[in-house]
Amino acid sequence: MKDVIASPKLHDCRDAFVAVLERLGADNPKVVAVCNDSVGSSKLGGFKSRWPERLVNVGIAEQNMVGVGAGLANGGLLPFVCGASCFLTGRSLEQIKADIAYSNANVKLVGISSGMAYGELGPTHHSIEDFAWTRVLPNLPVIAPCDSIETAAAVEWAARYEGPVFLRLSRVGVPDLLPAGHRFELGKANLLRDGDAITLIANGTLTHRMLKAADLLSEQGIEARVLNMATVRPIDVEAVVAAALKTGAILTAEEHSTFGGLGSAIAEFVVAEAPVPMKILGVPGIFAPTGSAEFLLDEFGMSPAAIAEAAVALIARKSSRA
């Protein structure tokens, strides 16, 4: 793991998504892509050139896009509805609720460029509310893969799963962390590093930062457990409770508001099942300033060094309780 972290080759997870989508499309003529003029930003150019009729571009009309996705599924197709996550979830939230989740439509929603991938474009284009908006909806698994390997595995899984799915992808480069051939399991966290001083939990673009922070902690003689938790709903309650009981403190980090996201979802179970000191890192409930995603993550205390510092402070709280 250390070699990967030390000299990472970074991957855009959209490439893994479309590679699998095109493989699925070749095997199954029912696979269709739906988009809102986002052929380029969703990287659907290859799909379009191979199967132009199966690329359903509704234009800049996200409410219609999601409804059309539900109708395509009703007609027996397997639609992957793709758009910038800020618009897909924000503009069409009621369609996601009624047409997809409540109707239990077999539609795969793919939020592209989520989090602060569009950092410089400002808060209208940040999608740091999407976990909160989607994870309250019944029937809708919410998944944020941490690397290209997990992205590919999650897309394969979503195509096999009968029902709605929300995949939250980024365009920000991340190193491969999971082993080649990894199979995605809904609601199952991946133990990336073991330790008993504290548990660090993240997903998406934060998982590799958590691993770097664990390295820094290890240099100080602190061994942290690191869990990659792509599934925000349903939460891996077993892994969360085990982490609380075994390590006594949980630090989460996410490219999302600190309100209502991964950390909140974990906290809901920690308070009920195994209360321990917790800290949730993310965007602290404000509209973020201008800057790249990497800059903003650092700005909000999610550089590896800052994460390590937060971990040390949390461990101190744990000790003071003992």
Add this chain to the structure above:
Amino acid sequence: MQPNDLDRIARQIRLRDLQAVFEAGAGHIGGEMSAIDILTALYFRVLRIWPDQPKHPDRDRFVLSKGHVALALYVTLAKRGFLPEEEIGTFLKPHSRLNGHPNCTKVPGVETNTGPLGHGLPVAVGMAKAAKLTGAGYRTYVLTGDGEMQEGSNWEAIAAAAQFGLDNLTLIIDHNRFQQGAALKDTNDLAPFRAKLEAFGWDATEINGNDMDQIVPALERRGARPHAIVAHTNKGHGISFMQDKVDWHHKVPNAEQYQIALTELSEAL
């Protein structure tokens, strides 16, 4: 089935709908009465459906986008054999699957969940597009309210349907001229609809939506473009004191009014 028979069934559905609203103490009776002739023509003449196989892949699709008139759909589905007729008595009762807006995960014959307005037409566009992509022969019908057409999502879908060349899609606008709180013309008057729909690339026809002799041929019309039927209807149609009264959007008749309405509808049977 011929228009005379359809009229008789529509009156029976009106009567059962009225009884269920009175018993449940709730419902959207005005819009139910305006839409029942259209629902009857669809379910007893036009739609290719198999009540014992509600998910048959070749079935025609019908989407009730004005989901608040769910009761009229339930009564129609029950009469057509999708539900036990006695189940209508559970409408709005605790744990009944017949809630105030139709749920496709529980009620056979319902295709998609509606309730919030402006949802059914985009989904219907997806259904019709799926048939184009797969070569399926089914046709898709969607019923919206006229007030509902104020939702922008409908116009996104109307534009897309024309762009996709969906000649297998029929939109029926239940143009009863009233929305929940006021007349359409005093709120956000989209009428006249026909020219707007034609400008978007649709074929459009205008009919009396409470006249079977006009409803059936309009629903059976086939053309080269998506087809919109602007169905001029009367809110509360069939019950004299409800007709064209905005109050009857979701008012419930009292005992005296109920008796009058029962008598009127029964006489018509």
